[in-house]
Amino acid sequence: MERIEQLRHTYLRHDKKFPHVWCPGCGNGIVLGSLIRAIDRLGLTQDEIVLASGIGCAGRMSVYADFNTLHATHGRALTFATGIKLARPELTLIAVMGDGDATGIGGNHFIHAARRNLNMTAIIINNQIYGMTGGQYSPTTPYGAHAATAVFGNLEHAFSIAELAVTAGASFVARGTVYHVPELDRLLEKGIAKNGFSVIEILSNCHTQFGRRNQMGDPVTMMRWLKEHAVPAVKAGDLAPESIEGKFTIGVLVDREKPDYLKEYERVRAEARQKAAEAKP
Amino acid sequence: MAKKKKEFEQHIFYDWCKACGLCVAFCPREVYGRDELGRPQVVNGEACIGCRFCEYHCPDFAITIKERGASGNGNGMGGER
Amino acid sequence: MSGTGAGRRVLLQGNEAIVEGALAAGCRLFAGYPITPASEISELMSLRLPAVAGTFIQMEDEIASIGAVIGASLAGVKSLTATSGPGFSLMQENLGFACMAEVPCVIVNVMRGGASTGLPTSPAQGDVMQARWGTHGDHPIIVLAVSSVADSFEITVHAFNLAEKYRVPVIILSDEVVAHTRETFVLPGPDQVEVVDRMRPSVPPQWYKPYADNSRGVPAMAAMGDGYRHHVTGLIHDESGFPTQRGDEINALVRRQFRKITNGFFEIQMTRSFMMEGAQVAVIAYGSVARSAKRAVRMAREQGIDAGLLQLVTLFPFPRKDVDQVLRQCKAVIVPEMNMGQISREVKRVNRRCRIITYNRVDGQLITPEEIFEELGG
Numbered sequence: 001m002e003r004i005e006q007l008r009h010t011y012l013r014h015d016k017k018f019p020h021v022w023c024p025g026c027g028n029g030i031v032l033g034s035l036i037r038a039i040d041r042l043g044l045t046q047d048e049i050v051l052a053s054g055i056g057c058a059g060r061m062s063v064y065a066d067f068n069t070l071h072a073t074h075g076r077a078l079t080f081a082t083g084i085k086l087a088r089p090e091l092t093l094i095a096v097m098g099d100g101d102a103t104g105i106g107g108n109h110f111i112h113a114a115r116r117n118l119n120m121t122a123i124i125i126n127n128q129i130y131g132m133t134g135g136q137y138s139p140t141t142p143y144g145a146h147a148a149t150a151v152f153g154n155l156e157h158a159f160s161i162a163e164l165a166v167t168a169g170a171s172f173v174a175r176g177t178v179y180h181v182p183e184l185d186r187l188l189e190k191g192i193a194k195n196g197f198s199v200i201e202i203l204s205n206c207h208t209q210f211g212r213r214n215q216m217g218d219p220v221t222m223m224r225w226l227k228e229h230a231v232p233a234v235k236a237g238d239l240a241p242e243s244i245e246g247k248f249t250i251g252v253l254v255d256r257e258k259p260d261y262l263k264e265y266e267r268v269r270a271e272a273r274q275k276a277a278e279a280k281p
Numbered sequence: 282m283a284k285k286k287k288e289f290e291q292h293i294f295y296d297w298c299k300a301c302g303l304c305v306a307f308c309p310r311e312v313y314g315r316d317e318l319g320r321p322q323v324v325n326g327e328a329c330i331g332c333r334f335c336e337y338h339c340p341d342f343a344i345t346i347k348e349r350g351a352s353g354n355g356n357g358m359g360g361e362r
Numbered sequence: 363m364s365g366t367g368a369g370r371r372v373l374l375q376g377n378e379a380i381v382e383g384a385l386a387a388g389c390r391l392f393a394g395y396p397i398t399p400a401s402e403i404s405e406l407m408s409l410r411l412p413a414v415a416g417t418f419i420q421m422e423d424e425i426a427s428i429g430a431v432i433g434a435s436l437a438g439v440k441s442l443t444a445t446s447g448p449g450f451s452l453m454q455e456n457l458g459f460a461c462m463a464e465v466p467c468v469i470v471n472v473m474r475g476g477a478s479t480g481l482p483t484s485p486a487q488g489d490v491m492q493a494r495w496g497t498h499g500d501h502p503i504i505v506l507a508v509s510s511v512a513d514s515f516e517i518t519v520h521a522f523n524l525a526e527k528y529r530v531p532v533i534i535l536s537d538e539v540v541a542h543t544r545e546t547f548v549l550p551g552p553d554q555v556e557v558v559d560r561m562r563p564s565v566p567p568q569w570y571k572p573y574a575d576n577s578r579g580v581p582a583m584a585a586m587g588d589g590y591r592h593h594v595t596g597l598i599h600d601e602s603g604f605p606t607q608r609g610d611e612i613n614a615l616v617r618r619q620f621r622k623i624t625n626g627f628f629e630i631q632m633t634r635s636f637m638m639e640g641a642q643v644a645v646i647a648y649g650s651v652a653r654s655a656k657r658a659v660r661m662a663r664e665q666g667i668d669a670g671l672l673q674l675v676t677l678f679p680f681p682r683k684d685v686d687q688v689l690r691q692c693k694a695v696i697v698p699e700m701n702m703g704q705i706s707r708e709v710k711r712v713n714r715r716c717r718i719i720t721y722n723r724v725d726g727q728l729i730t731p732e733e734i735f736e737e738l739g740g
Contacts, residue, residue, distance in 0.1 A: 002345055004336060004342070004345055004346075008342050012342070015604070016604065019298075019341045020341065024299030024300060024301035024340075024341075025302065025303055029340025030337070030338055030340050033342060050587075067591060068586040068591050069591075069593045070436065071593070071594070071595035071596060072429070072459070073429075073459050076456060078429075079427075080429045080436070082426070082430045083391070083430035083435075083437070084434065084436060084437045086391060086417045087391055087433065087434035087437035087439035088437040088586065088587045090587070091437070108422055108423060109429075112426070179338075181338060220303060223307065268412045269413070271412075272412035272413035275409075
């Protein structure tokens with residue numbers, strides 16, 4: 001059996017209807033494939049993985065994968081994941097969210113989860129739009145772009161998810177795209193393996209809602225846009241600024257060591273036990 | 282002695298294929314054409330170099346690349362017709 | 363006072379008694395956010411939980427707090443959050459998720475003057491209907507009200523047991539007075555406290571259906587990581603936990619979630635009678651007002667007035683049977699509340715012919731025994 005057959009057979013839920021619900025050519029399916037390959041290569045067992053997802057197109061991913069899965073409320077996947085991780089530290093927590101889900105309604109939880117640096121992985125599929133609900137602009141919709149709620153051109157300016165995570169304190173931050181898939185596999189692998197809050201922002205295509213309103217109405221055109229606008233982070237430094245104008249960097253942006261939250265809490269438990277023992281009459 | 286050129290089979294699982302066109306557009310060897318429904322159709326199978334770009338980029342897990350003659354330990358994704 | 367002695371008399375604050383009750387019931391995770399008048403619960407939990415191998419975390423807001431509580435419960439750990447009105451309002455959407463996914467958890471709402479920022483340091487009872495209907499859609503839920511420090515311990519244990527037994531969120535309504543009053547009571551030892559745990563699946567993983575119906579209407583619950591991989595969602599789902607839009611499956615889920623509460627009605631319904639024998643006029647009260655009512659009833663009896671008190675511990679499902687009995691027995695019933703009339707609406711709903719007198723105080727002060735005594739014709 002070919003490896004893909006083995007992967008498909010092992011990790012995709014047999015009692016779920018395939019093909020999945022995402023539009024033809026949607027990057028979400030590519031991300032799911034990349035995630036499965038990364039998990040398989042890391043040798044993690046399915047019982048030890050919790051895949052939490054938010055609400056939106058990306059949110060539908062958890063139902064297709066044969067792990068402990070959770071389809072949380074909009075923007076709150078990271079808070080549910082925090083509770084699961086605290087209760088069962090041995091589990092590997094992976095949260096999959098869209099750009100609106102993670103940094104729109106979920107923005108407060110995103111920056112605090114990064115600041116807190118509990119060991120979990122946040123995969124944010126950034127297609128620069130609220131796709132599921134019909135193409136409204138999101139925190140990452142570019143200035144001037146068109147959307148269902150920005151018919152006259154978006155007057156708001158997007159922030160960058162990966163850089164936001166770096167500033168908030170995440171110990172591993174990377175950006176990938178659904179075009180650069182082998183590299184995406186490696187980034188996901190590294191992020192999941194990292195002990196700390198890992199963020200992998202994945203630029204993806206929503207030709208149905210975003211592309212159609214911005215002269216990129218099919219998956220191939222958007223995929224080409226992703227290919228042509230990505231600049232390896234390692235090279236970005238020595239490129240002329242104007243040559244990377246309007247482009248984005250891909251690869252690992254930050255990979256640093258920070259104290260393990262749960263190891264620190266073990267110290268708290270020890271001190272608390274000691275204090276309680278002293279207080280006993 | 283020149284290394285024998287590897288040959289690959291392209292298996293497309295049409296039940297899951299949504300004719301998005303990504304494989305057709307990005308195959309470096311133009312192995313695929315599009316049939317009347319826009320679905321990928323192997324038109325140039327021998328040119329395939331087994332890079333598995335199509336396998337990796339198929340959002341619907343509908344493509345399997347098999348190395349002809351190998352024992353099926355390909356490092357990419359496989360699939361049944 | 364820390365550490366649970368074996369049946370020792372202790373002096374505790376209401377909020378502290380809630381912590382001790384939760385720990386006695388097996389709660390091992392607390393996630394909360396600072397808010398007056400509930401913060402003492404967080405503070406004591408941050409001290410006590412790590413000492414019993416539990417986990418305390420302060421989250422970035424109340425939405426995150428109940429999110430973490432739900433997550434921990436899904437991973438098999440009994441979990442609690444505590445807040446007050448404003449935080450309770452923020453928690454509603456995730457509370458609905460806990461109802462839909464049938465996740466056992468306990469939410470304490472130490473009520474304060476509302477609405478909005480209201481009266482942070484004053485008692486009130488204005489969140490009663492929110493506790494029942496705050497989150498959107500038809501959903502099962504259990505709401506209990508504590509009136510004393512002893513209650514705060516005992517009812518918290520009861521709340522966890524009901525949450526586990528019925529796979530439902532349980533709201534404990536306290537208020538600023540109960541929360542901050544210190545009283546002595548006998549703290550039972552660990553072996554004197556009945557602890558109920560959720561039913562785990564008895565079938566092997568491949569046959570496990572996380573939302574399968576049974577006689578009680580409460581599915582067995584596997585924890586994440588136990589090898590029973592399944593899907594948990596806020597979407598309406600079928601017995602295997604996957605989203606469905608089939609009418610028959612939607613109907614089955616919603617009606618089972620209601621049936622599981624009505625099935626357990628007589629166990630869930632908890633009230634306390636005081637001097638109700640031969641009572642011609644009764645007070646129906648809950649929370650700290652029930653304490654004033656008890657005193658008022660005693661005063662009335664001393665004046666030869668046949669008065670009695672029915673204290674509601676369970677607010678929802680509304681203890682219809684016990685209330686109905688009082689309404690039949692008495693000529694008049696007084697429902698004093700620190701709100702503009704909320705439980706009184708439920709009393710009126712089940713009333714046939716009895717005269718209902720509401721007494722509503724919303725100025726941030728506790729209703730005094732004298733006020734109720736006066737209503738009793740004293």
